[in-house]
Amino acid sequence: MFPVDPSQNARGRLLPPSVPFRFFATAMVFQIVAWAVLAVYAGDTVGGISWGVLAALHLITLGVLAMTAIGATYQLLPVATKRPVRSPLLCTLTYWLLTPGVLLLIGGLLGGQGMVAALGGALAGAALSLYLILLVDNLLNVKEMPVVIVHIWGAAAALLATIGLGIALALNLGLGYLPDRAGLLQAHALLATYGFMGMMSMGLSHVLIPMFALAPAAETRPNLIGAGLAMAALLLAGLGSVLHLDALVALAALLGLAVAAIYGRAMVGIVKKRMRKQLGFFFTHLRLAWILLPASLAAGLLALAGLLGERGPLIFGFLLVFGWLLTFLTGTLSRIMPFLASMHTVSQSGRTPLLSALMAERPLRIQFGLHLGALLLVLGGLAGGWADVIRLGALLGIGGAVALAGYGIELWRRCLAHIRSA
Amino acid sequence: MFGITSKTGQLLHQDHLNTIATLQKMEEFLVKQTSKRPPDLADEALRRLIKDLATGIDDEITRHFGFEEGHLFPALAEAGESGMTDFLMSEHATIRPIAQDIGRRSREALEKGFTPESWAEYHTIGMEMIEREVFHIQKEEMGLLAAVNALIDADTDAKLSMIFAGA
Numbered sequence: 018m019f020p021v022d023p024s025q026n027a028r029g030r031l032l033p034p035s036v037p038f039r040f041f042a043t044a045m046v047f048q049i050v051a052w053a054v055l056a057v058y059a060g061d062t063v064g065g066i067s068w069g070v071l072a073a074l075h076l077i078t079l080g081v082l083a084m085t086a087i088g089a090t091y092q093l094l095p096v097a098t099k100r101p102v103r104s105p106l107l108c109t110l111t112y113w114l115l116t117p118g119v120l121l122l123i124g125g126l127l128g129g130q131g132m133v134a135a136l137g138g139a140l141a142g143a144a145l146s147l148y149l150i151l152l153v154d155n156l157l158n159v160k161e162m163p164v165v166i167v168h169i170w171g172a173a174a175a176l177l178a179t180i181g182l183g184i185a186l187a188l189n190l191g192l193g194y195l196p197d198r199a200g201l202l203q204a205h206a207l208l209a210t211y212g213f214m215g216m217m218s219m220g221l222s223h224v225l226i227p228m229f230a231l232a233p234a235a236e237t238r239p240n241l242i243g244a245g246l247a248m249a250a251l252l253l254a255g256l257g258s259v260l261h262l263d264a265l266v267a268l269a270a271l272l273g274l275a276v277a278a279i280y281g282r283a284m285v286g287i288v289k290k291r292m293r294k295q296l297g298f299f300f301t302h303l304r305l306a307w308i309l310l311p312a313s314l315a316a317g318l319l320a321l322a323g324l325l326g327e328r329g330p331l332i333f334g335f336l337l338v339f340g341w342l343l344t345f346l347t348g349t350l351s352r353i354m355p356f357l358a359s360m361h362t363v364s365q366s367g368r369t370p371l372l373s374a375l376m377a378e379r380p381l382r383i384q385f386g387l388h389l390g391a392l393l394l395v396l397g398g399l400a401g402g403w404a405d406v407i408r409l410g411a412l413l414g415i416g417g418a419v420a421l422a423g424y425g426i427e428l429w430r431r432c433l434a435h436i437r438s439a
Numbered sequence: 440m441f442g443i444t445s446k447t448g449q450l451l452h453q454d455h456l457n458t459i460a461t462l463q464k465m466e467e468f469l470v471k472q473t474s475k476r477p478p479d480l481a482d483e484a485l486r487r488l489i490k491d492l493a494t495g496i497d498d499e500i501t502r503h504f505g506f507e508e509g510h511l512f513p514a515l516a517e518a519g520e521s522g523m524t525d526f527l528m529s530e531h532a533t534i535r536p537i538a539q540d541i542g543r544r545s546r547e548a549l550e551k552g553f554t555p556e557s558w559a560e561y562h563t564i565g566m567e568m569i570e571r572e573v574f575h576i577q578k579e580e581m582g583l584l585a586a587v588n589a590l591i592d593a594d595t596d597a598k599l600s601m602i603f604a605g606a
Contacts, residue, residue: 031522096582099520099589161589228581231459231573292459293573294467359574360526368533371570 032092034361036108040088041354043116045422047080048343052391052414054127059408062331062399070331072126077338079141080119082214085346087111087148089221089353094152094169097224098159107151115144122187131190138187145180149173164240168220171248175212178255179205203266204258206334211273212251214342215310219247219280221349226284226303229352230291235283243279246272263321270318277311298378301385302348309341325400332399339414340392347388347421351381355428362432370435377431380424387417446600447511448587454503455576461495464488466569469562477558486549493545496538496568504531506603511587514599518590523582530575537568 051073055062058069091108095101102108118140125134152173159166182205189195227234250272257265284307288296313336320329355375362370394410397403443449468488472478478485508531512524544561553561591599 031526097585099586161585224581228577231577231580292456292463293577294463367529369530371567372574373570 031096031360032102032105032108034357036105037088037092037357038354039109039112040084040091041350042425043112044081044084044088044346044350045418045425047076047084047119048347048418049415049422050123051076051080052411052418054123055395056408056411056415059398059411060404062328062407063402063404065327066331066334068126068129072123074334074338075126076119076123077343078209078214079115079122082338082342082346083145084115084119085350086214086217087115089349090152090169090217092357093221093224093353094155097162097165098155099161100155100159103151103154107147111144111147111151114140114147118142118144125190131193135187135189135191138190139184142180142184142187145176145183149176149180152176162224162234164235164237164244165220165223167241167244168216168223168247171244171251172213172216172220174248175208175216175251179209179213182208200259200261204255207254207258207266207269208251210337210342211247211254216244216247216251218342218345218349219244222280222284225349225353226287229293229300230288230296231293232287232291235287239279240283243276243283246279247276250276267318267321270314270321273314273317274311277314281307281311297352297376298381298385299348299352302344302351305389306341306345306348309336309344313337313341328399328402332396335395335399339395344388344392347384351376351384351421351424354425358428358432362435364435364438370432374435375428375431377424377427380420380427384417384420384424387413387420391417443584443588445584445587445591445596447591447596447603448584450600450603451503451507451511451587452580452584454499455580458495458499458503459573459576461491462569462572465492465565469565469569472562474559474562475555477553477555480548480552489545489549492565493542493549496572497542499572500531500535500538504535507531507583510599510602514595515586515590520586520590523586527575527579527583530571530578534568534571534575537564537571541565541568 054069054076055073058067058073061067061069091102091111118137121137122134122141123137125131125137152169156166156169156173182201185195186198186201186205189198195201223235223240226232250269253265253272254269257263257267257269284303288300313333316325316329316333316336319325320333323329325332355372359369359372359375362375364370391410391414394413395407396410398406398408398410443452465488468478468485480486480489508528512528515521515524541561541564544557544564548557548561587596
């Protein structure tokens with residue numbers, strides 16, 4: 018289907034570092050911008066979902082979560098599937114479609130330019146479609162690691178639906194042909210978050226957590242059941258949203274809670290059985306994320322029942338996107354960046370650096386503290402309808418995102434210093 | 440790490456478990472002791488720990504690394520997997536001299552004890568060796584054992600496991 022790029026790194030499935038790291042670096046920048054947009058438009062959030070809020074949400078979902086997931090899977094999935102990615106050039110092309118796509122979409126949403134937003138959405142859709150093709154190509158005929166692979170197939174299916182709905186909604190911004198977009202918007206949001214990102218996060222957890230903790234993988238059967246339930250929940254959520262059947266969406270959320278319980282049990286089991294006693298600070302992020310997943314589902318159920326007030330959908334969306342997914346991705350990113358960097362960083366004497374020498378823990382600790390503060394303040398502000406509290410939370414979020422970028426810059430500096438060392 | 444279906448993979452995994460257990464104990468001791476306080480080698484438990492480390496790490500870099508480099512990696516290269524094995528070989532080349540150094544220093548210490556200077560050096564080199572070896576095992580558990588499962592056929596697996604068991 019694709020030409021195999023001869024420039025592929027001699028180490029086989031290890032891509033040139035510029036491929037994954039351009040995604041990671043951009044995701045760190047977009048996170049700062051996302052919190053800044055939320056800070057600027059904090060006043061709008063009190064009244065519900067606005068263009069500013071939609072822009073901040075898409076900066077996180079497309080600019081940070083999808084950007085990180087794409088960079089990570091391009092590099093990590095081929096190692097797990099033992100099949101090289103078809104072409105690093107196509108990986109890079111994904112980046113050059115996605116980044117301007119996000120910028121145009123956000124600019125269009127914030128500037129009230131429907132056609133610009135539609136063009137941005139179409140570009141982002143093209144990027145995600147290319148990613149989907151490369152992802153599916155890598156997954157075909159893989160029989161090992163069924164738990165991981167089934168989750169990622171689920172993510173791929175959800176991504177296909179997300180892209181279709183997303184492009185339709187983005188084009189509608191410019192052309193205005195959809196008579197009723199509320200149901201499609203909800204389906205798009207649920208499939209993008211719990212579907213694409215959620216299934217991908219859970220699938221990759223089954224590779225990364227055992228590796229980082231040096232522990233046996235979780236049991237296959239219950240986690241395959243979990244993946245099956247998750248897919249059923251996504252189908253119900255999508256149908257319920259499009260058909261405006263809240264009972265189906267509620268049933269999906271209940272199934273989602275069962276999935277979260279199976280997943281949580283698997284993760285706790287892995288951590289308990291680990292050989293590596295010292296897990297590293299990034300596990301603090303992961304532990305928080307594992308709590309926020311069921312919390313987001315519970316909030317979704319409460320919002321659906323109208324028990325969270327007029328800002329219920331926002332509270333739910335914030336817990337889901339800025340809470341569970343962003344916290345999980347940030348923790349994972351902080352660990353896989355030095356992991357991958359160490360494999361590309363060789364001193365003049367041929368030595369790779371120590372991981373501990375690459376990782377600056379202080380900025381990461383600062384990031385976590387500010388991120389946690391941001392989550393609590395924004396949630397409190399949304400619950401109480403206090404714009405200033407939301408703005409203060411968003412400012413803490415900016416601080417946390419800057420600290421994460423500082424962590425990345427320090428990693429880069431330390432890699433360069435190691436390469437130049439004897 | 441995933442279900443290890445090959446006999447060779449299971450043996451390598453068991454070796455990893457043993458090595459990690461020794462390294463964990465040593466790491467806990469080094470962190471608790473700090474580099475500034477030389478330990479008292481009259482303590483029998485400590486002498487056993489240092490001896491176990493020297494023996495275990497010597498076994499790791501001779502028998503375990505030797506089997507991988509001499510038998511397993513060529514078999515994987517023949518099956519088309521040379522990128523990962525080249526990378527793991529380069530890590531062996533980095534770990535081996537550090538492990539040899541810590542083995543030599545351990546044996547010397549058991550004979551003569553530590554001075555503040557020799558302990559500070561031992562502490563630094565020991566921590567580096569532990570980190571490198573643990574990181575190396577993480578990669579082998581994720582990539583190498585999966586590759587053995589996927590790429591080594593049953594006959595080759597049987598031959599390799601016999602060689603490793605007899606090594």
